[in-house]
Amino acid sequence: MDRFLIVSTDGHAGLPMERYRDYLDSKYHAAFDEALPIQREMTRRAEEKLLLSEFNDKWRQGIEEDLKGAWDGTVRNRVIDADGVAAEVLFPDGITEQNAPPFGAGLALKPWGVDPELQWAGARAHNRWMAEFCRDDPHRRIGLAIVLMLYDVEEALAEVKWAYKNGFKGILIPALMGDREGYNHPRYYPIWAFCEQHGLVVHTHSGPSPDYDYQLPGAIGIFLTEFAWWAGRPMWYLIFGGVFEKFPGLKFVMTEVSEFWVPHLLEMMDVRASVKHTSGKLGDFRSNLTMPPSEYFKRNCWVGASALFDEGSMAVRHEIGIDRVMWGTDYPHPEGSWPKTREKLLTYMRGVPESEIDAMLGANALECYDVDEAALRQIAQRIGPLKSDFSAAAA
Amino acid sequence: MDRFLIVSTDGHAGLPMERYRDYLDSKYHAAFDEALPIQREMTRRAEEKLLLSEFNDKWRQGIEEDLKGAWDGTVRNRVIDADGVAAEVLFPDGITEQNAPPFGAGLALKPWGVDPELQWAGARAHNRWMAEFCRDDPHRRIGLAIVLMLYDVEEALAEVKWAYKNGFKGILIPALMGDREGYNHPRYYPIWAFCEQHGLVVHTHSGPSPDYDYQLPGAIGIFLTEFAWWAGRPMWYLIFGGVFEKFPGLKFVMTEVSEFWVPHLLEMMDVRASVKHTSGKLGDFRSNLTMPPSEYFKRNCWVGASALFDEGSMAVRHEIGIDRVMWGTDYPHPEGSWPKTREKLLTYMRGVPESEIDAMLGANALECYDVDEAALRQIAQRIGPLKSDFSAAAA
Numbered sequence: 107m108d109r110f111l112i113v114s115t116d117g118h119a120g121l122p123m124e125r126y127r128d129y130l131d132s133k134y135h136a137a138f139d140e141a142l143p144i145q146r147e148m149t150r151r152a153e154e155k156l157l158l159s160e161f162n163d164k165w166r167q168g169i170e171e172d173l174k175g176a177w178d179g180t181v182r183n184r185v186i187d188a189d190g191v192a193a194e195v196l197f198p199d200g201i202t203e204q205n206a207p208p209f210g211a212g213l214a215l216k217p218w219g220v221d222p223e224l225q226w227a228g229a230r231a232h233n234r235w236m237a238e239f240c241r242d243d244p245h246r247r248i249g250l251a252i253v254l255m256l257y258d259v260e261e262a263l264a265e266v267k268w269a270y271k272n273g274f275k276g277i278l279i280p281a282l283m284g285d286r287e288g289y290n291h292p293r294y295y296p297i298w299a300f301c302e303q304h305g306l307v308v309h310t311h312s313g314p315s316p317d318y319d320y321q322l323p324g325a326i327g328i329f330l331t332e333f334a335w336w337a338g339r340p341m342w343y344l345i346f347g348g349v350f351e352k353f354p355g356l357k358f359v360m361t362e363v364s365e366f367w368v369p370h371l372l373e374m375m376d377v378r379a380s381v382k383h384t385s386g387k388l389g390d391f392r393s394n395l396t397m398p399p400s401e402y403f404k405r406n407c408w409v410g411a412s413a414l415f416d417e418g419s420m421a422v423r424h425e426i427g428i429d430r431v432m433w434g435t436d437y438p439h440p441e442g443s444w445p446k447t448r449e450k451l452l453t454y455m456r457g458v459p460e461s462e463i464d465a466m467l468g469a470n471a472l473e474c475y476d477v478d479e480a481a482l483r484q485i486a487q488r489i490g491p492l493k494s495d496f497s498a499a500a501a
Numbered sequence: 502m503d504r505f506l507i508v509s510t511d512g513h514a515g516l517p518m519e520r521y522r523d524y525l526d527s528k529y530h531a532a533f534d535e536a537l538p539i540q541r542e543m544t545r546r547a548e549e550k551l552l553l554s555e556f557n558d559k560w561r562q563g564i565e566e567d568l569k570g571a572w573d574g575t576v577r578n579r580v581i582d583a584d585g586v587a588a589e590v591l592f593p594d595g596i597t598e599q600n601a602p603p604f605g606a607g608l609a610l611k612p613w614g615v616d617p618e619l620q621w622a623g624a625r626a627h628n629r630w631m632a633e634f635c636r637d638d639p640h641r642r643i644g645l646a647i648v649l650m651l652y653d654v655e656e657a658l659a660e661v662k663w664a665y666k667n668g669f670k671g672i673l674i675p676a677l678m679g680d681r682e683g684y685n686h687p688r689y690y691p692i693w694a695f696c697e698q699h700g701l702v703v704h705t706h707s708g709p710s711p712d713y714d715y716q717l718p719g720a721i722g723i724f725l726t727e728f729a730w731w732a733g734r735p736m737w738y739l740i741f742g743g744v745f746e747k748f749p750g751l752k753f754v755m756t757e758v759s760e761f762w763v764p765h766l767l768e769m770m771d772v773r774a775s776v777k778h779t780s781g782k783l784g785d786f787r788s789n790l791t792m793p794p795s796e797y798f799k800r801n802c803w804v805g806a807s808a809l810f811d812e813g814s815m816a817v818r819h820e821i822g823i824d825r826v827m828w829g830t831d832y833p834h835p836e837g838s839w840p841k842t843r844e845k846l847l848t849y850m851r852g853v854p855e856s857e858i859d860a861m862l863g864a865n866a867l868e869c870y871d872v873d874e875a876a877l878r879q880i881a882q883r884i885g886p887l888k889s890d891f892s893a894a895a896a
Contacts, residue, residue, distance in 0.1 A: 288713070288714065288717065288720075288723070290718055290719045290720065290723065291714070291717055292717075292718075319682070319683065319686070322682075322683065322685045322686055322687075322742065323687075323742050323743045324685045324738070324741030324742035324789065325683075325741075326741075327737070327740075327741030327773060327774060327794070328683070328738055328741050328742075330773035330774075331737045331741070331769055331770055332734075332737075335730065339727075342722070342723055342726045342727075345722075346718075346719030346720075346721075346722030346723050347717065347718050347719040348719055364772075366768075367765060367769060370762060373762075374726055374762060375722075375726055377759075377761070377813070378722060378725035378726050391719060391720070391721030391722045391725075392722070394718050394719065418772070
């Protein structure tokens with residue numbers, strides 16, 4: 107192949123909010139109709155207070171049509187073709203804040219403040235639509251089902267089984283655990299077991315955070331300092347909880363967490379698990395592990411590295427593990443590499459050994475997800491970035 | 502001087518729990534009597550589940566008398582003399598889990614689960630005792646008052662004023678903010694203003710954490726991975742909230758957080774405050790700052806580095822800032838350097854330039870705290886470690 111295969115491990119798709127109604131159980135229509143204007147108003151306020159409308163308006167100019175790829179498959183394929191992307195892992199929240207699933211079931215999902223039954227209804231509406239969306243192009247669309255596993259485990263397991271049967275390749279779980287049982291709890295074993303057995307990849311994605319008061323000075327800076335930590339937190343629950351020890355084939359991905367801090371996290375966990383003088387008084391917490399925590403990361407975890415390479419991730423790719431980093435374009439969000447993926451890739455990766463680029467752009471994702479490699483390579487051979495452009499000499 | 506001055510910035514002092522009764526307002530005696538057996542039972546359970554009694558029992562053998570320095574000044578001075586320590590910053594919780602102030606007002610304090618009025622009663626009981634304890638030896642004992650500032654600000658401010666009048670050199674504030682207003686809220690300005698004006702140093706100390714279920718596998722590992730983050734969190738609330746911008750003389754210390762991760766935190770904050778592409782959509786959150794976040798750290802903050810140098814802190818002391826690191830022995834806790842402070846210092850610092858050792862052991866603390874340098878140097882000249890032992894040649 108003279109072109110790279112790009113599997114973007116961070117894509118977003120979702121319906122304009124009013125259209126989720128058609129995918130909801132009819133018994134929730136009344137609640138939906140009541141919630142819709144509230145959700146619109148909250149979106150408006152978020153754009154006013156939190157998001158800088160000037161930035162967003164400017165960014166949207168000229169790409170309005172392309173943004174419709176959030177829910178329109180024809181547009182989406184045209185757009186990602188142009189961006190050089192063969193396939194995408196699909197999270198909810200197509201356009202930032204504009205088409206999240208109903209009842210707080212989107213990226214920012216919190217296990218509080220919403221009736222679990224309603225949140226489940228919202229999640230299922232999204233999952234049904236996503237199943238259709240992926241069915242239309244099963245090779246290029248690697249769908250994730252939203253699974254609210256912190257509530258009733260039986261109910262969550264049933265959704266995971268449904269998702270598997272309907273072609274999903276993984277699940278998105280709540281990153282924030284709130285007052286619910288942590289992911290180190292054995293009650294979740296049936297879900298991990300099913301995911302391990304069927305190769306479903308478990309994901310968190312940045313975005314969820316405590317209920318900051320965004321009126322206060324510095325709230326955004328605080329959010330930005332912490333957001334990756336909130337998204338990554340389930341990982342050390344799983345590691346120290348012995349979940350990867352018990353389910354050695356379980357796959358976990360944390361996405362859009364800006365990776366430059368991951369080596370530090372690995373060091374932190376290993377130090378904590380090994381220094382005896384300072385933690386001796388706390389008793390035994392290691393006998394459920396047979397390896398240092400970082401080894402579980404290197405075996406069971408990946409980072410969905412969403413175009414944040416400008417924050418120093420390239421420099422630490424070997425410390426994270428070159429086989430753990432998977433590129434994502436974040437289409438159609440403004441903070442990602444789209445629509446300039448080719449340009450950005452050249453900026454960060456020109457001169458890097460071809461095998462490393464290949465690993466980060468696609469080969470690692472082929473390892474992680476149950477996808478049809480041959481079909482994807484064929485697409486990549488048509489639209490992927492030319493390998494020759496990346497040689498140091500091509501600069 | 503041929504000896505180093507050691508100001509330990511992490512000492513713990515507190516009464517055996519039943520003796521706090523004498524320092525409580527009498528109207529809380531009935532509640533105290535009711536709570537005491539519960540507190541004892543909780544302590545017993547914590548020792549059984551959380552703390553490894555085997556480790557702790559073994560550790561206590563032969564030092565039972567020395568541990569009484571937690572509340573007995575004569576014992577304390579003998580013990581710290583032998584350890585080479587001239588003065589100490591005094592936090593609550595003399596002996597781990599065994600003599601915390603009543604009503605959850607100790608190190609692990611959380612702004613939930615306890616009636617604020619009772620928690621305040623417990624804090625005041627400790628503060629009254631601590632005032633006496635420090636009055637007995639005002640040079641060597643740098644007392645901190647427990648200030649529950651997340652509740653009523655007027656009440657907190659009154660306690661801060663009382664503390665200042667009664668010789669305290671700083672305050673300990675809750676690290677966990679729970680559902681209370683974050684430290685970036687302007688409601689706290691009167692407290693920061695008073696502390697700035699009178700040189701009172703604001704502290705957090707590791708220990709507080711969410712209500713983990715310690716029955717679950719890996720809970721301790723999760724706690725250890727996160728504890729420093731919980732203790733440090735108020736710092737980025739203060740930095741991004743513009744509090745150090747508004748109160749440029751305010752001093753903040755985070756204690757026993759194991760410092761090796763601090764350079765990473767500084768990098769994280771600076772990256773978050775500077776990268777525009779990935780955070781542009783979130784609007785302006787920097788215009789209340791005139792410097793990069795790390796510069797506020799380097800001007801307003803210190804780390805109370807509690808003998809955790811075996812975790813790699815020495816290697817990054819310059820990245821943290823050699824003028825930001827203050828040694829602590831953690832007496833009388835088992836995880837610190839006491840009773841082997843001289844030995845540990847030699848292990849980690851032999852061959853390090855004298856000026857750096859001097860800074861970390863005492864000079865930085867002299868900058869930070871309003872103490873009588875001449876009196877402390879006189880004590881150090883009697884009991885401090887010999888400088889000549891630290892030369893590379895002495896090995």
